[in-house]
Amino acid sequence: MSVIETQSLTYAYPGTRKQSLRDVTLTIERGEFAILTGPSGCGKTTLCRCFNGLIPHFYAGELKGNLKVADLSVNEHTIGEMAKRVGLVFQNPENQLFALSVEKDVAFGLENLGMPREQMQERVDWALEMTGIEDLRERAPHELSGGQQQRVAIASVLAMQPEIIVFDEPTSFLDPLGAQKIFEVISHLNKKLGITVILVEHRLDLAARYAGHVIIMDEGKIVLDGEPRDIFNSEQAWLLGVGIPKAVRLWRLLEENGVVLKGIPINSDEAVQYLKEVLWRR
Amino acid sequence: MATIEAKDIHFTYPTGVEALEGVSLTVKDGEFVAIMGQNGAGKTTLVKNFNGLLRPNKGEVLVDGISTRDVSVAKLARTVGFVFQNPDHQLFSETVEEEIAFALRNFGFDEATIEKRVRWALNLLDLTEYRKTSPFMLSGGERKRVALASVLAWDPKVVILDEPTIGQDHRQKENLRQFIVQLNEQGKTVVIVTHDVEFVAECNPRVVLMREGKIVADGVAKRILTDTTLALEASIVPPQIAQIFGGLTFLGLPSDVIDVSEAKRVLVEHLRGSRR
Numbered sequence: 001m002s003v004i005e006t007q008s009l010t011y012a013y014p015g016t017r018k019q020s021l022r023d024v025t026l027t028i029e030r031g032e033f034a035i036l037t038g039p040s041g042c043g044k045t046t047l048c049r050c051f052n053g054l055i056p057h058f059y060a061g062e063l064k065g066n067l068k069v070a071d072l073s074v075n076e077h078t079i080g081e082m083a084k085r086v087g088l089v090f091q092n093p094e095n096q097l098f099a100l101s102v103e104k105d106v107a108f109g110l111e112n113l114g115m116p117r118e119q120m121q122e123r124v125d126w127a128l129e130m131t132g133i134e135d136l137r138e139r140a141p142h143e144l145s146g147g148q149q150q151r152v153a154i155a156s157v158l159a160m161q162p163e164i165i166v167f168d169e170p171t172s173f174l175d176p177l178g179a180q181k182i183f184e185v186i187s188h189l190n191k192k193l194g195i196t197v198i199l200v201e202h203r204l205d206l207a208a209r210y211a212g213h214v215i216i217m218d219e220g221k222i223v224l225d226g227e228p229r230d231i232f233n234s235e236q237a238w239l240l241g242v243g244i245p246k247a248v249r250l251w252r253l254l255e256e257n258g259v260v261l262k263g264i265p266i267n268s269d270e271a272v273q274y275l276k277e278v279l280w281r282r
Numbered sequence: 283m284a285t286i287e288a289k290d291i292h293f294t295y296p297t298g299v300e301a302l303e304g305v306s307l308t309v310k311d312g313e314f315v316a317i318m319g320q321n322g323a324g325k326t327t328l329v330k331n332f333n334g335l336l337r338p339n340k341g342e343v344l345v346d347g348i349s350t351r352d353v354s355v356a357k358l359a360r361t362v363g364f365v366f367q368n369p370d371h372q373l374f375s376e377t378v379e380e381e382i383a384f385a386l387r388n389f390g391f392d393e394a395t396i397e398k399r400v401r402w403a404l405n406l407l408d409l410t411e412y413r414k415t416s417p418f419m420l421s422g423g424e425r426k427r428v429a430l431a432s433v434l435a436w437d438p439k440v441v442i443l444d445e446p447t448i449g450q451d452h453r454q455k456e457n458l459r460q461f462i463v464q465l466n467e468q469g470k471t472v473v474i475v476t477h478d479v480e481f482v483a484e485c486n487p488r489v490v491l492m493r494e495g496k497i498v499a500d501g502v503a504k505r506i507l508t509d510t511t512l513a514l515e516a517s518i519v520p521p522q523i524a525q526i527f528g529g530l531t532f533l534g535l536p537s538d539v540i541d542v543s544e545a546k547r548v549l550v551e552h553l554r555g556s557r558r
Contacts, residue, residue, distance in 0.1 A: 040423045040451045091449075146321040172448050175320040175477050177517035202451050205480055205522045241453035246480065246522040246542055253546040259553060268522050272529035275549070279533050 003164060003196045004028040004051060008065040011046065011055060020046040022220040024065070030163075033190045033197045033210055035228075037242050038217035044200050047217070048166045050074060051198070053082035070163045084113075087157030087165040092173050093149035096156070097141040102133065105141055106155045113160075127159040130193070131185050147178025154185060164196040165189065171206070183210060204243045208232075209267040216242055229264050247271040284346055284361055284439035284471055285311055286332050291341035293327055301327040302338070303495035309440075309473060314466040316482045316503070317475045319492035320517030325475045326367070328492070329442050332473070333362035360389060363438030367445040367475075369429040373417040378409060381417055382432045389436055403435040407461075422449045440471040447478045459484055479507060483521035483540040491516045508538045 009024040020043050028034055036044050049055040056063040057079050067074045070085040090096055099105035106127050110120045128134045131151045136144065141152055150170060157165055167186060171179035187210045190197045201207045208214075214231040216224040218240055224231050231237050232248045247265040251274075254261065261278060265271035286309040293302040301324045309315050309332075317325045330336040331343050334350040343350045345361060366372045375381035382403050386396045404410045407427040412420060417428050426449065433441065443462070447455050455478075463485060466472045476482060482489065482503055489506040491499040493516045499506050506512060508524045520528065520540075527539045527548075535552060539545050 038451075039453060040449075041421050169449075173321075173445075173477075175323075175517040176479050176519035177514070178321060179477070180519050202455075203478075203480070206519075241451075241456070243452035243455075247526065249542045250523065250526070250545050250549075253542060254549060257546065257550045259550060268525035268529070271522075271526045275526065275530060276533070278553070279530070279535075 001030045002027045003030040003032075003070055004198075005068045006050075006065065007067075009047075009050065009067055010064040011050070012061055013046075013059060014061045020220050021050070024220075024222055026215065026222055026225065028196060028198065028213070030196055031190070031194045032213050033187070034199070034213040034215060035204065035207055035211040036198055036200045036215045036217065037202060037204065038223075039240065039242070042217040043220040044217055045168060046220075048088070048168060048198065048200060051082075051164065051166055052086040052088055053077060053079045083109075083162075084160060085163050087160060087162035089150075089153050089157055089165060089167045089170050091169045093146065093153040094142075096153040097149060100140055101137070102128070102139050102141055102144075102152050102155075103137045105152055106159050109156060109160050123159050123161070127155040130158060130189065131155040145178065146174045147181055150174060150178070150182050151185060154182075154189075158189065158195075162195070164198065166198045166200070168200045169202065170199070171201075171203075179206060183207060186210070202243050205245045205247075208245050209269075216240065228266050232266060233264055285309065285344075286362070286440065286471075286473075287344040287347075288328070288331065288338075289341050289344070291328075291331060291338035291343060293324075293331060293336060293338050295327075301495055302331070304341070305492075305495070305497055306341075307490060307497060307500070309471060311439075312466070312469050312471055314462075314472045314485070314487040315474070315490055316485070316487045317473065317490045317492060318477065318479075318482065318506075318516065318518060319498075323492040323516070324495045325492055326444055329364070329444065329473060329475055332440070332442060333364050334358040335364065356388070359385075359438070360436065361438055362440045362442065363433035363436065365426075365430050365433050365441065365443045365446065367448065369417075369422070369425040372429045372432070373425060376416055377414050378404070378417055378420075378428050378431075379413045381428055382435045385432060385436050391436075399435045399437075403431040406434065407431040423451070423454050426450070434465075440473065441465065443472070443474045445476055446474055447476060447481050455481060479518060479521045483507060483523065486541065491518070493517075504538045504540055507540050 006024050006026045009021050011021040012019045038044055050067055051069050053074050097105050106124045107120055110123055131154050133151045171182050189195045208228050211228055214228045232244050245266055251261055251264055261274040265274050288305055288307045291302055291305050294300045319325055331338055334355040337350055373381055379400055382400045383396050386399055417425055462472055486503045489503045491506055499512050507520055513520055523545045524540045527537055531537045539548055
C-alpha cells in the first residue's frame with residue numbers, strides 16, 4: 001500500500017521561471033525506508049516540502065499534478081492537518097529546539113493539539129523511550145551535545161505519532177558516532193513502529209545499509225528509482241556523481257581488475273563476507 | 283614561513299564552559315592537518331585561538347614566533363585566514379565581488395591589485411558568472427565557495443576551514459578535496475576541522491584527535507582512523523574501507539588501509555601473489 005503518491009508533479013517557486021520540480025512521478029510504500037539523494041539544487045528539499053504541505057500552502061506558487069500523502073490530497077489540506085501525518089527533522093537541531101527542558105520541547109506540538117495532560121505525558125514518555133533519551137528529560141536542550149539535540153528533535157516529531165517522517169540530512173552536523181546512533185534510532189522507528197522514513201542524504205556510505213529504496217533526482221526530475229543495489233550498479237548514478245558507498249566503489253575497481261565478488265556489497269559487512277569467500281577460494 | 287604553536291593553552295568561555303584544558307600543538311609551515319573528534323571536544327575553539335579570534339586564558343599561541351596576545355586580529359588575519367562553518371556568519375556584502383574585495387580594501391591594497399585579486403579568486407572557485415550577484419541569492423554550496431574565495435583573495439599563508447564539507451554534495455566535495463590538496467601542494471598550510479571521516483580518508487592528512495578539551499592522538503590519518511579503540515574514545519567511526527580491512531586482518535592483510543585505490547591495489551596484489 002502506498003503512503004505517498006505523486007503524479008507529474010511540477011512546481012516553480014513564486015517569482016522564478018525555473019521549475020524546481022519537473023514531472024515528478026513517484027510512489028513510496030507504507031513502512032519503507034527510502035533515501036532521496038542527488039546533486040545540490042536537484043529539488044530534493046523542494047519535493048520534501050510538498051510532502052507536508054509547506055508547498056504550496058506556505059511557499060505559494062502553483063503545484064501542478066497530483067500529490068497524495070497518507071491518503072490526503074495535499075492541495076486540499078492545511079499544513080496543520082498534514083503535520084499530524086508527516087513529521088520533518090532538519091539538518092541542524094538547534095533550529096528546531098527552543099524550550100527550557102527536553103520534556104517541554106517534546107510536549108510542545110501536543111500542547112498545540114490541545115491534548116489532555118495525562119495522555120500527553122504518556123506520549124512524551126513513549127517518544128523519549130523510543131529515541132533513548134529518558135535520562136535527558138529535565139535537561140536544557142541547548143546544553144546537550146549535537147547528537148543528543150538531534151534525538152530530542154526526533155522525539156518531538158515522533159510524539160505527534162506521524163505516519164511518515166522526513167529527515168533532511170539529519171546527521172551532517174554530528175560527529176560520526178553521533179551520526180551512527182541517529183541512523184540507528186531512525187532505523188528502529190522504521191522497523192519497530194512501521195513509520196515510513198524518507199531520508200535526504202549525501203553520505204550514502206553511512207545510510208545505504210538501512211534503506212530498501214533509493215531515489216535519485218537531478219534538475220527537478222527523478223532520474224533513478226529502485227533498490228539500492230540496482231541503483232548503485234547503474235551507469236547513470238556514477239555519471240551523476242552521487243556519493244556511491246566505498247564498498248561499491250571497491251567492488252567495481254576489483255571487477256575491472258578481474259576479481260569477481262559474488263554480489264555488489266553495499267556496506268562493510270557484506271564486503272568483508274564477499275571478500276573472504278574470494279580470498280579463501282584462492 | 284608560517285608556523286602555529288599552541289603551548290599548553292586553556293580556554294574557558296564566559297559561560298563557564300571549559301573548552302580547552304591544556305592543549306599543545308605545533309602546525310608547521312606547509313602542513314595539512316585535520317582536527318577531528320566528538321561534538322563539543324573543543325575543535326573550533328582551538329582553531330579560533332590560532333588567529334586571535336579567541337585568546338587563551340592560560341598558555342599562549344605563537345604565530346611565526348609572536349604571541350597572538352601582542353597582535354591585533356586584523357593583522358593576524360593577514361597570515362591566518364579563517365573560513366567559518368556557516369558562510370552566513372561571514373558574508374554581508376551586496377555582491378560577490380564586493381564581498382571578495384572587502385578584506386583586500388581593509389588590508390590597504392591598491393585598486394588595481396584588488397581588481398586582479400578579485401578576478402583571480404572568482405576564477406579559482408568557479409564564481410565568475412556570479413560576480414555581480416548577491417551572495418544571498420546563491421545556494422549554500424556556492425555561498426561557501428564565496429566565503430572561501432574572499433579569504434583566499436588576500437593570500438594568507440595559513441587557511442583554516444571549519445567543517446568545509448557540510449552541505450556539499452558528492453561532486454562538490456570531490457572538487458573541494460582536489461582544491462585543498464592543490465593549495466597544500468603549492469605550499470599553503472591548511473587546517474580543517476571536520477567530522478567527515480570519508481573525506482579525511484581520501485586526503486590522508488595529519489590527524490589531530492580531540493576529546494573533552496584535550497588532544498588524545500596525533501598522527502597520519504592511516505594510523506589514527508584505523509585504531510578502533512582510539513576512534514571509539516573520540517566518537518569517530520572508521521571509514522568504510524578501514525572497516526572492511528579491519529574484518530580481513532586474519533587473512534594476513536594490512537589493517538591500515540583507508541582509501542579505495544589503495545584497497546584495490548592491496549587486494550589485487552594479495553590475490554596475484556597467492557596464485558604464484
